[in-house]
Amino acid sequence: MSRIRGRDTGPEMSIRRGLHALGLRYRLHDRHLPGTPDLVFPGPRVIIFVHGCFWHGHDCSLGVRPQSNAAFWSEKITRNQARDREAIQKLGNMGWRLAVVWECALKGSGRRPLREVLGDLCTFIRYDSGYKQLDICALTNVENSTSTPQGETNTRHVSPRESGRKRPGPK
Ligand SMILES: [Zn+2]
Numbered sequence: 381m382s383r384i385r386g387r388d389t390g391p392e393m394s395i396r397r398g399l400h401a402l403g404l405r406y407r408l409h410d411r412h413l414p415g416t417p418d419l420v421f422p423g424p425r426v427i428i429f430v431h432g433c434f435w436h437g438h439d440c441s442l443g444v445r446p447q448s449n450a451a452f453w454s455e456k457i458t459r460n461q462a463r464d465r466e467a468i469q470k471l472g473n474m475g476w477r478l479a480v481v482w483e484c485a486l487k488g489s490g491r492r493p494l495r496e497v498l499g500d501l502c503t504f505i506r507y508d509s510g511y512k513q514l515d516i517c518a519l520t521n522v523e524n525s526t527s528t529p530q531g532e533t534n535t536r537h538v539s540p541r542e543s544g545r546k547r548p549g550p551k
Contacts, residue, residue, distance in 0.1 A: 415467025482517035490518025
């Protein structure tokens with residue numbers, strides 16, 4: 381199968397280049413693993429998926445579905461989500477730790493500075509602190525994403541509110 385369009389997307393390339401520059405080495409799009417993970421770090425047994433919010437049905441402004449052909453998109457995206465869940469569960473059972481970087485973490489109004497995202501990923505890859513899954517998305521999606529966990533109890537959602545040096549006041 382040839383490379384699917386959309387794999388080498390902007391956010392994914394930013395993550396790849398950034399982690400490489402930080403000295404991390406990885407395999408790309410490993411088809412031998414469930415879900416063909418975007419980045420694979422065999423040593424620390426960590427996987428990174430960079431998910432497009434639309435295709436993977438993220439509950440955020442980038443994931444809004446078109447009004448026309450609603451049934452078609454809904455079916456397609458629901459299928460993608462089911463595939464994602466299955467892959468994540470299988471990989472977890474195989475002992476991999478997983479980071480999902482949503483497109484909105486790096487794109488759109490809620491985006492975070494790339495170096496912050498890279499820093500969080502770097503820490504997750506290098507130090508196994510017991511978290512099996514790390515979700516990185518835009519600030520505005522934090523409440524939404526915590527209310528729809530992907531079947532994982534040990535998930536940590538990182539937002540600038542949580543990981544930033546500056547502590548914003550109460551909302
Ligand atoms: Zn999103």
